[in-house]
Amino acid sequence: MAQYEGETIELAIQKGLADLKIEREEADIQVVREDSHGFLGIGKKTAIVEMQISPTVVAAKKAKQEVRDQKIQKTIKNDAKQDQQTVSEIKDKVAAEAQKTTEPSANNQVIKKTPSFERNDNQAIKDLSVYLMDLTKRLGAPALVRVDQQKQGIVFHLETAKEGLLIGKHGRSINSLQYLSQTFFNHRGRTRQTIILDVGDYRERRERALTALTKRTARNVVADHKAVFLDPMPSFERKLVHTLLSDNPYVETFSEGTEPDRYVVIAPRKTVMLP
Secondary structure (H helix, E strand, C coil): CEEEEECCHHHHHHHHHHHHCCCHHHEEEEEEECCECCECCECCECEEEEEEECHHHHHHHHHHHHHHHHHHHHHHHHHHHHHHHHHHHHHHHHHHHHHCCCCECCCCCECCCCCCCCCCHHHHHHHHHHHHHHHHHHCCCCEEEEEEEECCEEEEEEEECCHHHHHCHHHHHHHHHHHHHHHHHHHHCCCCCCEEEEECCHHHHHHHHHHHHHHHHHHHHHHHCCCEECCCCCHHHHHHHHHHCCCCCCEEEEEECCCCCCEEEEEECCCCCCC
């Protein structure tokens, strides 16, 4: 048990509660020494208490964590399934439109256009911009595309009046579009680049939320000594999580799964890093 000292027993207890970040009913408290005013200030003694989180509370937290883990696993599976459906729906729409470009002629011959081209990053960016404008139009949310080269990759800003439609629930739609865009660029670009799609300030808001989630989850992992599985996310978001916790001596991170359903695991570090 940790010891806490105060002018009175109550003050010592409050100091312990604040340090352990728990409520009074969650603590096991033992009084080691009561406070004493002494005689005319001579022999005055402070109070000392020993305090720890109640084993009952610890057990309850572990049970809650197990329930949370089960919910997280279920959420990961459900979200992954929905993301797959979103990607499939978008691919189906693209395939349906692409089919229109190969119409049969009067003598039932199919006219196919297979232009040859050399891989080129600048041309790939232009082609992807046109592709995104056409795709968003077909999805019912026509958007203008503005390209910005940033440190983390090439950002395609989609300016549309229907931001919510392109972002989708929990960012599923924009992440699916980004996955398709990355595939598009990989086939046409000359160098390896990270493609990022942004609508409004979604990515900025998402980064703030992900940073807060990462730090909060790391604290829970340390407290409960149990790994937590985050929702599937794009590669640059996974990189952010890894970077945020790279210097944390108590947890480690690693990615599991396959794209586009790859996710980050935050787990207790097996060997604590020394400063």
